[in-house]
Amino acid sequence: MALSAFRHARPPAGATGVLVLADGTHIWGKGFGATGEAVGEVCFNTAMTGYQEVMTDPSYAKQIVTFTFPHIGNVGANEEDIESKVEAALGCVVREDITAPSNFRSAEDFTAWMARHGKIGLAGVDTRALTRRIRQSGAPNAVIAHAPNGKFDLKALEKRAAEWPGLEGMDLAKRVSREKQENWEGGAWTLGKGYGRAPRDAKPHVVAIDYGSKDNIYRNLVRAGARVTVLPATATVEQVMAEKPDGVFLSNGPGDPAATGEYAVPVIRELLDKDMPIFGICLGHQMLAIAAGAKTTKMHQGHRGANHPVKRLDSGVVEITSMNHGFAVDNDTLPDDVLETHISLFDGSNCGIAIKGKRAFGVQYHPEASPGPQDSFYLFEKFVGMLG
Numbered sequence: 001m002a003l004s005a006f007r008h009a010r011p012p013a014g015a016t017g018v019l020v021l022a023d024g025t026h027i028w029g030k031g032f033g034a035t036g037e038a039v040g041e042v043c044f045n046t047a048m049t050g051y052q053e054v055m056t057d058p059s060y061a062k063q064i065v066t067f068t069f070p071h072i073g074n075v076g077a078n079e080e081d082i083e084s085k086v087e088a089a090l091g092c093v094v095r096e097d098i099t100a101p102s103n104f105r106s107a108e109d110f111t112a113w114m115a116r117h118g119k120i121g122l123a124g125v126d127t128r129a130l131t132r133r134i135r136q137s138g139a140p141n142a143v144i145a146h147a148p149n150g151k152f153d154l155k156a157l158e159k160r161a162a163e164w165p166g167l168e169g170m171d172l173a174k175r176v177s178r179e180k181q182e183n184w185e186g187g188a189w190t191l192g193k194g195y196g197r198a199p200r201d202a203k204p205h206v207v208a209i210d211y212g213s214k215d216n217i218y219r220n221l222v223r224a225g226a227r228v229t230v231l232p233a234t235a236t237v238e239q240v241m242a243e244k245p246d247g248v249f250l251s252n253g254p255g256d257p258a259a260t261g262e263y264a265v266p267v268i269r270e271l272l273d274k275d276m277p278i279f280g281i282c283l284g285h286q287m288l289a290i291a292a293g294a295k296t297t298k299m300h301q302g303h304r305g306a307n308h309p310v311k312r313l314d315s316g317v318v319e320i321t322s323m324n325h326g327f328a329v330d331n332d333t334l335p336d337d338v339l340e341t342h343i344s345l346f347d348g349s350n351c352g353i354a355i356k357g358k359r360a361f362g363v364q365y366h367p368e369a370s371p372g373p374q375d376s377f378y379l380f381e382k383f384v385g386m387l388g
Ligand SMILES: NC(=O)CC[C@H](N)C(=O)O
Pocket: 059, 251, 252, 253, 254, 255, 256, 257, 281, 282, 283, 284, 324, 325, 326, 327, 328
């Protein structure tokens, strides 16, 4: 059934959850997890695994994730597979009901875990129809609501969805960033032992700026041989330099990269002027591009999943990457003398930039999670390696 058929449809019997789009479309289902309501942008993610990591990735702040993979929650939840403890995805929309967890690492039912983390779930939705709608019309703003008695004030929800200003122009990075400096201590995960500890005498020293980072990214800097100190998003150039970094890492994060112009971009620009080696991912990559003179744009539907192929333009090698972005660096705005694209998506969109004459580069994806022989961990090794 086309989604338009759901517009103002009566709630089916037993419906305890609803997604109300800003245009007044009602998508009914069974609520799970937290009760209440939340407003944000609806996106879709094509990953087949890693739902807990997706739900705890701060880059999803103010977003409701539609999973195209139908079986979500089937391996339960645990304390280890989270990317952060700060605000991240508001909730999720899934096809199948949440079943009992089946995995030796599961410590908690996904429904209970969602409730404990204040995230609202909506199950039993035709996620293919919703995804098609996003592909055709762009990512809509919406309210996701869950009420066990099935009673909703739909007019109020429609109003809330319609009045939400949208992600464009919204600065969220400093809201989700840690407030205090931290010596990063986590190392790689091994079965039976969990996460290792980072050696504090490792060299070189990377100062990572937290714009809403995923923990795994710091663990990968450690795995590549660095000692990592994490600074808040609003750190000044003086605070960065006081740590005597060999290189600076710019993390992923939520919101519009162009809205960070008052704090992040000027700091990055100054670090570039000082010839500091820099590696940015996702939001960090987008802000690095802005600092170097390019512009970013809001995408029609974005790229989200753990299965997006990109091509390295120098060698033609294709790698499978993990992505989560709704903004992109606009290829037409790259100043030729300053920036070059070195990695591209197959739709031609920009996926990686290098700053000419500097040891500074960025990628649009999360290099830590890419599976397979052509994985992207080499980017961490490349960065840490260039620091000597
Ligand atoms: N993963 C990210 O860092 C996302 C960057 C940015 N908020 C976007 O949506 O494009």
